[in-house]
Amino acid sequence: MLWLRIEAPFATFRTFTAGWYRPTATFLTPSAAYGLVMNFAGIETRLREGEDGHNGKTPASLTAKGLPSLKLAIGAAGEDRRGQTIPFEEAFPRVQTTYQQLHNxxxxxxxxxxxxxxxxxxxxxxxxxxxxxxxxxxNITPVRREFLSDLRAVIGIDAEIAVLDRVRRGLAGEFPRYGVPFLGDNNFLLDRVELFNAPKPAYWFVPVAGAGGGPRPRTVRLTIAIDRADLSRTTSQLFAPEAEANATPPVESWTPFAGT
Incomplete structure (x- = not known):
């Protein structure tokens, strides 16, 4: 296994996009984390128009074939870089809003x-x-765009040794990649990425199953896989963070990605 800690001043993870309102999920999504890990490893996840396997009917890049299988666990960092505990109330990014003019x-x-x-x-x-x-x-319409500020996330990666080794080597700069890693918008860049061989304390996100136990703080729907050719096949799940920071993520927090 490998463990990543990422920090970014700004990020956004679109749950949907309307002309005048563009919200964000309140934390890093599993789908975005998978794309980020693949970028670190120098593995291209996009299948562009005109390439073999693209149906030519969708005016967008699709998901490439032959991507590796792995499992990811996602959590809000429970410690800062000095090892000081981050309380639950301060561990999560804040949702901010900016307004722009849409010219139609x-x-x-x-x-x-x-x-x-x-x-x-x-x-x-x-x-x-x-x-x-x-x-x-x-014709001018006001547009509301949400984004997150002060994101501190921990990502656990459970994969074959070859995949983990490629992530290590990719972070060391051994593989070319398309552009630079970003979080949702290409002007929201990472401040810091740290690689660890042992887990770090985090408020791990686990799936919310059933209605037992009442509401849980910071419950959010996070996308797992996005199908741009058929959005009805996009998958998501309700998640909620654990109330206490733990170094080892619970078994149910691991989200599998079967690859393609």
Whole structure:
């Protein structure tokens, strides 16, 4: 097994994307952790359009074939880099919000309608909107984007020796990779990645099964696998962190990835 501790000032893990509201899960998702580990190992997880195996029907990269199988455990760090305990209330990133302007441009000129500025004349809707904007944006909508701040996560990796060795060597710079590791948005870069051979204390996330025991603090739905060709096949699970930080993750916290 290998153990990673990652730190990042900002991150985002989209649960869905609407035109005006783009939320984030409240912690690192298993799907994002798998992609991050593969990036560290220098293993390309994307199947681009035009490559063999891409159906050509989906205008996006799909999941590549031949990816390794492994298990991952994810938790919020229970200690800082000096070995000081991080209380439960302070171990998790905060959800922040930023607002932006979405500029909406009409596709085509639309239908001809009565021109309000020229009685008896008709004009295209797009032309009327552009004229009335007097050179400014004709349609502006406020957009809310959520992101996380101060992410400190521990990732446990249970895999074959060859896969673990490739992660070690990849972090040492022995393999080329596409770009640099990021967390959700390509401008949300990692501050620090540490590799350990022994587990570190963490508030491990475990699946929430059934309704017994009442509500659990910080319960969140995290994606496990994303299918861009058929979103109905995307899988997720309710998780909640343990109340106490432990070095060894419980058995149920390990999420299997069968590879492709």
């Amino acid at each position: 441009y009409p596709v085509g000129k639309g239908n001809k309608v009565d021109d309000p500025d020229a009685p008896g004349e008709k004009a295209y809707q797009g032309d009327i909107a552009a004229r009335r904007a007097q050179g400014n944006k004709s």
